[in-house]
Amino acid sequence: xxxxxxxxxxxxxxxxxxxxxxxxxxxxxxxxxxxxxxxxxxxxxxxxxxxxxxxxxxxxxxxxxxxxxxxxxxxxxxxxxxxxxxxxxxxxxxxxxxxxxxxxxxxxxxxxxxxxxxxxxxxxxxxxxxxxxxxxxxxxxxxxxxxxxxxxxxxxxxxxxxxxxxxxxxxxxxxxxxxxxxxxxxxxxxxxxxxxxxxxxxxxxxxxxxxxxxxxxxxxxxxxxxxxxxxxxxxxxxxxxxxxxxxxxxxxxxxxxxxxxxxxxxxxxxxxxxxxxxxxxxxxxxxxxxxxxxxxxxxxxxxxxxxxxxxxxxxxxxxxxxxxxxxxxxxxxxxxxxxxxxxxxxxxxxxxxxxxxxxxxxxxxxxxxxxxxxxxxxxxxxxxxxxxxxxxxxxxxxxxxxxxxxxxxxxxxxxxxxxxxxxxxxxxxxxxxxxxxxxxxxxxxxxxxxxxxxxxxxxx
Ligand SMILES: C=C(O[C@H]1C=CC=C(C(=O)O)[C@@H]1O)C(=O)O
Ligand SMILES: [Mg+2]
Numbered sequence: 001x002x003x004x005x006x007x008x009x010x011x012x013x014x015x016x017x018x019x020x021x022x023x024x025x026x027x028x029x030x031x032x033x034x035x036x037x038x039x040x041x042x043x044x045x046x047x048x049x050x051x052x053x054x055x056x057x058x059x060x061x062x063x064x065x066x067x068x069x070x071x072x073x074x075x076x077x078x079x080x081x082x083x084x085x086x087x088x089x090x091x092x093x094x095x096x097x098x099x100x101x102x103x104x105x106x107x108x109x110x111x112x113x114x115x116x117x118x119x120x121x122x123x124x125x126x127x128x129x130x131x132x133x134x135x136x137x138x139x140x141x142x143x144x145x146x147x148x149x150x151x152x153x154x155x156x157x158x159x160x161x162x163x164x165x166x167x168x169x170x171x172x173x174x175x176x177x178x179x180x181x182x183x184x185x186x187x188x189x190x191x192x193x194x195x196x197x198x199x200x201x202x203x204x205x206x207x208x209x210x211x212x213x214x215x216x217x218x219x220x221x222x223x224x225x226x227x228x229x230x231x232x233x234x235x236x237x238x239x240x241x242x243x244x245x246x247x248x249x250x251x252x253x254x255x256x257x258x259x260x261x262x263x264x265x266x267x268x269x270x271x272x273x274x275x276x277x278x279x280x281x282x283x284x285x286x287x288x289x290x291x292x293x294x295x296x297x298x299x300x301x302x303x304x305x306x307x308x309x310x311x312x313x314x315x316x317x318x319x320x321x322x323x324x325x326x327x328x329x330x331x332x333x334x335x336x337x338x339x340x341x342x343x344x345x346x347x348x349x350x351x352x353x354x355x356x357x358x359x360x361x362x363x364x365x366x367x368x369x370x371x372x373x374x375x376x377x378x379x380x381x382x383x384x385x386x387x388x389x390x391x392x393x394x395x396x397x398x399x400x401x402x403x404x405x406x407x408x409x410x411x412x413x414x415x416x417x418x419x420x421x422x423x424x425x426x427x428x429x430x431x432x433x434x435x436x437x438x439x440x441x442x443x444x445x446x447x448x449x450x451x452x453x454x455x456x457x458x459x460x
Contacts, residue, residue, distance in 0.1 A: 056234075
């Protein structure tokens with residue numbers, strides 16, 4: 001059995017080598033095969049053995065996972081990031097040999113990555129400069145009950161195929177059969193919310209500027225620093241998030257010494273064969289302790305003018321943007337409730353048919369940042385954030401997701417997240433400030449928004 005697969009890998013490698021010789025440039029080989037069921041988090045954990053960057057993605061219903069081990073190729077763009085990533089991806093695909101028969105599955109060449117919140121500031125986190133998309137060497141796809149392993153490997157014109165093939169088979173076997181390492185709880189050493197009084201003062205300043213008509217809404221973020229007694233184990237964090245944060249995308253993006261990880265409820269856009277799904281998610285209330293209280297909180301949220309306004313800015317903007325490149329746009333008139341473990345939000349789905357001349361990256365470029373993350377109007381609110389917010393957003397609040405070779409894919413907005421660095425973590429939370437925002441209420445809204453990550457990291 002194994003022998004047959006080895007021969008297949010060798011044959012495929014040979015094909016890629018021939019392409020590399022023909023094109024005078026190394027070629028990417030992408031081969032995929034069905035595999036026995038394996039837990040995506042276990043697969044992610046197995047990758048820690050190799051000290052290579054890992055990536056993790058789960059859809060909000062936790063039915064679809066993409067887990068990457070290693071970094072075979074990075075697409076990196078600093079300027080004109082959306083277009084550049086699109087061009088780099090197309091170029092790479094032209095040098096790719098795809099060997100698998102699964103046309104309806106999300107396997108083969110897939111790039112997973114993110115954009116910075118504000119590409120125009122150059123205030124990046126270390127290791128998260130610009131926009132980066134990664135084609136992992138090993139990619140696990142779990143689509144409901146179907147499991148696949150893709151191997152992506154760059155092949156040189158003079159590649160030693162026998163050696164490379166043996167290495168790939170050995171690594172693959174390790175990754176698919178690694179033992180489960182027991183998880184432990186990260187113990188918290190210290191916790192500090194940054195500049196809380198200054199932050200409330202900034203909310204006051206924002207409401208004042210809104211009343212002066214300088215803008216209508218601005219989303220202000222704050223951060224919390226937490227340190228632990230041990231190095232944080234990302235698979236442990238993901239396991240906790242998978243258990244506790246239903247209705248949320250799970251993501252992790254590792255660099256050499258950091259990891260950006262989170263569980264966000266906010267879809268930016270999904271495109272599947274030009275079927276577009278976007279989401280307006282803004283306006284927040286806590287969950288009630290009893291069913292009755294929860295209902296009360298929900299109906300308060302549905303009827304609260306402040307939250308409805310916060311939400312409507314997002315609906316209006318996304319509606320206008322989607323209409324500019326799609327047909328058959330469907331948007332319900334009224335929002336509904338989107339319930340999470342610690343919070344409930346106002347939610348409006350947007351469905352449309354993307355015109356053929358556009359791809360998901362055009363949509364991301366146009367939608368980000370929505371008024372759920374910057375405010376409205378976009379430029380005035382971004383100006384306020386750039387000038388006054390006392391932190392670097394980096395990839396927080398920015399699009400994170402994946403694209404396949406046909407430009408199908410999905411992007412979430414990276415909120416409810418943390419930047420983890422060995423034994424410390426920076427958590428992020430923001431909220432929409434409108435004319436009648438109360439600084440104390442906005443402050444407690446952001447406090448609740450820290451909770452999911454704080455719990456997952458072991459800090460509560
Ligand atoms: C900016 C965040 O949330 C946004 C998404 C949903 C609801 C929001 C709100 O009600 O303020 C925010 O716009 C965050 O969680 O960091
Ligand atoms: Mg809010």
